[in-house]
Amino acid sequence: MTMTTTNDLITQTPAKRRFGGGDLIGLSVILALAVVGYFLFPTNLALLTRIIAIALLVLSLDLVTGYCGVATLGHAALFGAGAYAAGIASAHYGINDPLAMLAFGIVAGAVAGLVCGAVILRAHGLPQLVLSIALIHLFHEFANKASSWTGGSDGLSGIAPSALIGLYEFDLWGRTAYVFGVVLLALVFALLRLIVRSPFGMLCRAIKEDPVRIRSMGASPKAALMKMYVISGAVAGVGGALNAISTQVVGLDSLSFTMSAESLVMLVLGGTGSLFGALTGTIVFMFFEDVVSAANPFHWLTMVGALLIAVVLFAPKGLYGTAAAIVARRREAK
Amino acid sequence: MQPVFEVRNLKRAFGGLAVTNDVSLSMAPGDRVALIGPNGAGKTTFVNLVTGNLAPDSGEVRLGGETVTGIDAIGRVRRGLVRSFQVTRLFLDMTPAEHVALAVLQRDGRSGRLFGNFLSMPDVMDEVGQLLGKLGLRELMHRKVSEIAYGQQRLLEIAVALALKPKVLLLDEPAAGVPQSDTGRIEQALADLPADLAVLMIEHDMDLVFRFAKRVVVLAAGAIIFDGSPSDVTQDPRVREAYLGSYANASHAA
Ligand SMILES: Nc1ncnc2c1ncn2[C@@H]1O[C@H](COP(=O)(O)OP(=O)(O)OP(=O)(O)O)[C@@H](O)[C@H]1O
Numbered sequence A: 001m002t003m004t005t006t007n008d009l010i011t012q013t014p015a016k017r018r019f020g021g022g023d024l025i026g027l028s029v030i031l032a033l034a035v036v037g038y039f040l041f042p043t044n045l046a047l048l049t050r051i052i053a054i055a056l057l058v059l060s061l062d063l064v065t066g067y068c069g070v071a072t073l074g075h076a077a078l079f080g081a082g083a084y085a086a087g088i089a090s091a092h093y094g095i096n097d098p099l100a101m102l103a104f105g106i107v108a109g110a111v112a113g114l115v116c117g118a119v120i121l122r123a124h125g126l127p128q129l130v131l132s133i134a135l136i137h138l139f140h141e142f143a144n145k146a147s148s149w150t151g152g153s154d155g156l157s158g159i160a161p162s163a164l165i166g167l168y169e170f171d172l173w174g175r176t177a178y179v180f181g182v183v184l185l186a187l188v189f190a191l192l193r194l195i196v197r198s199p200f201g202m203l204c205r206a207i208k209e210d211p212v213r214i215r216s217m218g219a220s221p222k223a224a225l226m227k228m229y230v231i232s233g234a235v236a237g238v239g240g241a242l243n244a245i246s247t248q249v250v251g252l253d254s255l256s257f258t259m260s261a262e263s264l265v266m267l268v269l270g271g272t273g274s275l276f277g278a279l280t281g282t283i284v285f286m287f288f289e290d291v292v293s294a295a296n297p298f299h300w301l302t303m304v305g306a307l308l309i310a311v312v313l314f315a316p317k318g319l320y321g322t323a324a325a326i327v328a329r330r331r332e333a334k
Numbered sequence B: 001m002q003p004v005f006e007v008r009n010l011k012r013a014f015g016g017l018a019v020t021n022d023v024s025l026s027m028a029p030g031d032r033v034a035l036i037g038p039n040g041a042g043k044t045t046f047v048n049l050v051t052g053n054l055a056p057d058s059g060e061v062r063l064g065g066e067t068v069t070g071i072d073a074i075g076r077v078r079r080g081l082v083r084s085f086q087v088t089r090l091f092l093d094m095t096p097a098e099h100v101a102l103a104v105l106q107r108d109g110r111s112g113r114l115f116g117n118f119l120s121m122p123d124v125m126d127e128v129g130q131l132l133g134k135l136g137l138r139e140l141m142h143r144k145v146s147e148i149a150y151g152q153q154r155l156l157e158i159a160v161a162l163a164l165k166p167k168v169l170l171l172d173e174p175a176a177g178v179p180q181s182d183t184g185r186i187e188q189a190l191a192d193l194p195a196d197l198a199v200l201m202i203e204h205d206m207d208l209v210f211r212f213a214k215r216v217v218v219l220a221a222g223a224i225i226f227d228g229s230p231s232d233v234t235q236d237p238r239v240r241e242a243y244l245g246s247y248a249n250a251s252h253a254a
C-alpha cells in the first residue's frame, strides 16, 4: 500500500482551483474594461456607472438564483431598498458622506434581503416565484405611498453627496462616480469570488442540487439560504447606493417588477451560477438597451428578445457559460 | 448496556397499508445489526421514520436516552444519527472530494465559513484523502460525480456517511449496485469503524450479512418477525415462510 501525504493531494489538484487564478484574471478584466470604457465613452460615464450599479444587482441575483436555485422575480426590492436608504439618509438627514450613504445602502439591502428571504424561502418553484412578484409589488407600493419619505412617483430628489473621502467632488462629468463604481465593483467581485469558493459557497451549491440530502448531512438549507439572501441584499444595496449617489435621484423604477425581470434576463443571458456570467449578461443587455436602442429605437427590444431566445435555445448556459464550457472542452481534448 | 438507539412501537401506514407495524428495536454502542426482509417489507420506510425524513403515525424514537421523535432530521443528524440512501443521492455537479469535505466541514461546524477553500485546508484534505482512499475513490476525487460509475457513486454515498462520524449509522443496501470486486472495500471500511459505533445495515446479499452482523433482524410486511443470531435466522420457520411467500408472490407476478 502506498502512503500519500496531504501535500501530494494538494499538488494533484488543478492549479486553477488552488490559487483561484480566475480571481486575478477576473479583476484584471474588470479593470481593463473599465479603462477601455472610460476612453470609449468619455461623455457617457453616467451610463457606464449605471451599468456597474445594475451589474451589482445582477451579481446579487446570481447569488440566490444561480448559486442557490431560488426562483425570484422580485430582486430589485433589495436594490431599491439600498437606493432609497442611501438617498433618504442624504435628502432627509443630511448624511452626505458617500461612504456613510453606502453603509446605509448596504444595511438596508441586507435587511430587505432578510425580509424577502424570510418570505420567499417559505415556498418552492412556482409558488416561490409568485411570492417574489407579490413582494416586489408591495415594496413598490410602499415606496409609492410613503411619498413624504420617498418622493413617490416624482422620485426622491435633494440627494447631495459630499466629496468622496473629503477629496473628490462628484463632478458633472461623472468621473468620480465612475471611479467609485469601478472600485466598488472590483471589491465586491473579489469578495464574492472568495465566498462562492468557500465552504459556505460549496454548501449552497449542494443545497441547490438536493436540499434533502443536505439535511441528511446535518445542515439546514433554510439557514444557509437566509444567510445568502442577506449577503445578496448587501451586494444589491451597494448597487442601489451607487445609483443614488451617482444620479442623485431615486425613482420608483429602482424598486420595480420590470427591473427585477430585466435583471433575471441579464443573468440568464450571461449564464447563471457564475460571477462572470452575471457581468457578461449585464454588459450585453445594457449595451443593447442604451447603444443599440439609440441607433435603432424601434427594434432594439426585438433584437434583445431574439438574442434571448437564441441564447436560451442554443446556449442554455448563457453567453459566458457556453463560451467557458467550450474552452474547457477544448482544453480537456488536448 | 444503555441503548444508544431505541425505537418503540413505531407505526406508519400509507393509505391503509401498515408499512411499519408496531416496530420496536434497540441497539447498544458497538452493535452490528443486519436488517433483512423481502422487497417491500418496509425496511427503507423504517429508516425514513427513524431519521425524521418521514413522520410516524405513532411511536417513539430515542437517541442516547433522549426522545427525538419531535426533532427534525437535521437535529437527529447532529445528535449522531446518520444514514445512507438506497438510491444514491449525490450532488452530480460536485466532486467526490467536495462531498466528503462538505461532510467533514459540516460535522466540525465549519460549513458556514465564508472564506478559504477546503483544497487548502490540510486537515480536511487529509481526511478526504484517507476516506476516499479506503473506498478506492482517490483517483477520482476531482472528477464530477456525474462522470463516475454508479458503483463508485454507491461507495461515495458511504464515504459521506462515514465522514459525518456518526454514533448510529444506518446503511440502506450499501452494496446494491456495487460490483462484486468492490464490496470488499465496503466491508473493510465497515470493519475499520470505531468499535463503539452502532451500525444497522439493510442488505440483501446474505454473504455480506453473515460476515458483518452479530445480530439479524427480519422485517416482513412491516413487522419484526425475527431478532436473533445469524446462525439461527435461516432455520427460523417464520423467516423461511416470509421469504418463500415473497418468492412465491414474485413468481406469480412475473
Ligand atoms: N411514500 C409512499 N407512499 C405510499 N407507499 C409507500 C411509500 N413509500 C413506501 N411505500 C410502500 O411501502 C412498502 C414498503 O416500502 P419500502 O421501500 O420501505 O420497502 P423495502 O423493504 O425498503 O423494500 P426494498 O427491499 O425493495 O428496498 C412498499 O409497498 C411501498 O410501495
Ligand SMILES: [Mg+2]
Pocket: B043, B044, B045, B086, B172
Ligand atoms: Mg428499501
